[in-house]
Amino acid sequence: MSWTDERIERLKTMWTQGSTASQIAEELGGVSRNAVIGKAHRLGLESRPSPVKPGEEKEKKAKPAPAPRAAKPSPSPKPAPATSEPRETAAEARQPATPGIPAQAKQADATTIQYRSVGPGGFIRQGPGDTQAPIPPAPPRRLVPAKPSAEVADKTSLLDLNDRVCRWPMGHPGEPDFHFCGQQANPGYPYCVEHCGVAYQAQLPRRDRRPPPPLPFGGPRVR
DNA sequence: CCCTGATTCGC
């Protein structure tokens, strides 16, 4: 499994909703809990209440004996900097992202992506850095706008997305009626007011959290 | 034991 845009978006959403890494991994499928956590960190999604105290100076694991994982015969000395970084306290990092969430606001810059026709009904996505081979000869026929199926008519499709429209996904990608919310977006947010209420919640203690989370996707996909 | 997230580091 690879990290497609859809899967990353889902990861971000669920992570900010407070879903656990295990839940996210299960929902996404094909990835482990560790993969989700690793990806979340690489994305810069910042810490949620962790069992491990970040502020406490831990003895850097002096693991002389075991070479548990792939043989690492070179124990290169790695002097842990004794300076305790002024790392964010857990409380600060836990602040519910209520006002001004910048990370969520940045969406794929549509202006840097071009769609080029490769024939009737066929288009390729091309980013600025992509080198693309010769343009295939245009079809000798006039292209007529496709008539949207009744299924998708009036629905907000991927190409309808912009920063003024709620980009909350409805249904599952790939399904015929998959679309986006499309309501007027809460200015500065990727979602409308209603879905902002779902996406951004104050972090509650685990025991006070209701297991059946909001069902933004209509429940887990049945495979 | 189970769960959680954080971190490391070979690939």
Added chain:
DNA sequence: GCGAATCAGG
């Protein structure tokens, strides 16, 4: 960039 292995707290 990815994620298994590992760590560490609840």
